[in-house]
Amino acid sequence: MPKITAPLLESKLRHLPLLHRGKVRDLYAVDDDRLLIVTTDRISAFDVILPTAIAGKGRVLTAISRFWFDRTRNIVPNHLTDDQSLADIIRDRDERALLEGRSLIVKRLKALPVEAVVRGYLIGTGYKDYVATGAVCGITLPKGLPLAARLPEPIFTPATKAAVGDHDENIDFDTTVSLLGRPLAEQVRDTAIKLYQEAAKYALERGIIIADTKFEFGLDDQGTLHLIDEALTPDSSRFWPVDQYKTGISPPSFDKQFVRDWLETLDWDKKTPGPQIPADIVEQTRSRYLEAYRLLTGHHDLEQPNGPTENSSNPLALK
Template sequence: MPTTLLQSNLPGLELIHRGKVRDVHALSGNRLLIVATDRLSAFDVVLPDPIPGKGEMLTQISNFWFGKTAHIVPNHLLHTPLEEVLPPGTDLQLYRKRAVVTKRLKPVPVEAIARGYLIGSGWKDYQANGSLCGIKLPAGLRQAEQLPQPIFTPSTKAAVGDHDENVSFDAVVAAVGKDLAEHVRDATLAIYKWAAAYAAERGIIIADTKFEFGTDEDGKLYVMDEMLTPDSSRFWPADQYQVGISPPSYDKQFVRDYLETLDWNKQAPGPQIPAQVIAGTSAKYAEALQRLAGITLE
C-alpha cells in the first residue's frame, strides 16, 4: 500500500531546505538525501491536505525518466542504498519509494520550461501580447494548440509562497552567462523532444514541462530535482485532446480546476481539498505512472 508523509522527520540529518514538495537533507561526501513528500502545491501555494502516495509516485516516475534520458543529459542520482544513509530506527518502508541520494550541486537559478503547446500562463501571455518570454508567436493560435516547434520559456525561481514569473532568454543570459544559458536551453529542449516522442507512442501528449539544473565543482551541467512528473508537466490523453479548450490531464490540473471554482485569492493559506478531489488527483498520478513507466504502486 502507498504510504503517506507530510514532511520528513530524520533526526541527526541536517535539513537544508523544505520546498513545496521536497525535503532536502545534507549527507557526507557532498551528497543530498531528497525526500518527496505528499504535499501538493497549486498556484505556488502549498495546500493543507496531502495526496497519499504522491511522493512515491513522483519519485518513481522521476527515476524512470532520469534513467531514460541519461544519454542526453546526466542527472543527479547516485543510486546509494537508503539503508546506508537513513538514521537508525527510521521506518525504511516510509522512505523506500520516495527518497533518493544525489550529488550536491549548485542550482542554476531559473525554471527551465519547454512548451510544445499553448496553455496555462503561456496562453495568458499570448492573449495579452502575442508573444511568450520575448518570443513572437504566429497570430491566430488557439488555446491548447500545438506550437510550430517546441520553445524554451524560462521563468524565475520563486520562494515558497511567491509566484514564478516568465522571463526572456536574455534575462537568463544576464543571470547566469551566455554559455550556461544556452546549455540549459539546449538541454531542456532536447529532453522535452525525446520525452514527448516517447510519451506520444503511449497515447500521452506532454504539453509542457519544467526542469531544474545544477552544476558541479567543474561546471558540468546536470538535470536534478524531478523530471517529467505530473507536478512539473502537463500530460494530456491524446484521444481526448482538442484545440480550443483546456484538455483533461494526468496532472494537478485536476486540483487547479477545482480551486478555480472557489472564491480564493491564490495566496496562502490554501483551502482544504475535498476527499473526492484528493482521490481523483491520486488516480490521475497513478495512471500517468502506469501508462508512461509501466509502474504500479502496491
C-alpha cells in the same frame, strides 16, 4: 516499493540535518558530497502549499523521476548517485520504511537560478501572454492560435525560481543570458528542448501528450551540467490524454491541473492558507497520477520495478 499508506505531509528525520523544506520536497544533508531528497505527499497550486496531502503522490513522483533520469542520461547526466543505499544512511528501520520509494540520494551540485520551462502547446500563462502580446516570453508566435494549440516547434520559456510562497516570474532569453552567461544559457536551452522533444515523442506513443514541462539544472565542480530535482512528472509537467485532446479548451489532464481547475471554482484569493481539498478530489487526483505512471512505465502498480515490460513495443531508453 511500499504500498500506499497514510499521506506524508512532512518528514522529520532525527539523524540528518534538514537543509530546506520546499513546496513538495524536504532536503537533508548526508555529507559534504551528497544530499537526501524526500518527496512528500504535499501538493501546491498557484505557489501555495495546500493543507491536504495526496496519499502516495510522493512515491509516484519519485518513481516517474527515476524512470526519466534513467532514460535521459544519454542526453544529460543527472544528480542521482548509486554509491550509497538508503540503508547506509538511515539506520532506523521505521524511518527507512517511511522513506522507501519516496527518497533519492543525490550529488551536491550548484543549482542554477533559472527554471527551464519548455512548451510544446499553448496553455496556461503562456496562452495568457500570447493573447495579450502575441508572444510568450518574448518569442513571437503565429497569429490566431487557439487555446491548447500545438506550437510549430517547442519553445524555451524560462522563469526565475521563487522562494516558497512567492510566485515564479517568466523571463525572456536575454534575461537568462544576464543570469547565466550566454554559453551556459544556450546549453540549458538546447538541453531542455532536447529532453522535451525526446520525452514527448516517447510519451505520445504511450497515450500522453506532454504539453509543457519544467526542468532544473545544476553544475558540478568541473562545470558539467546536470539535470536535478525532478524530471517530467505530473507536478512539473502538463500531461494530457491523447484520445481526449482538442483545441479551444483546457484538455483533461493526468497532473495537478485537475486541482488547479477545482480551485478556480472557489472564492479563494490564491494566498496562504489554502483550502482543504475534499476527499473525492484527492482520490481523483491520486488516480490521475497513478494512471500517468502506468502509461509511461507500462507498470500497473508501484510494487513493480522501474524498467521496461516484456511486451513494450518501444525501447524505453532515449537516444
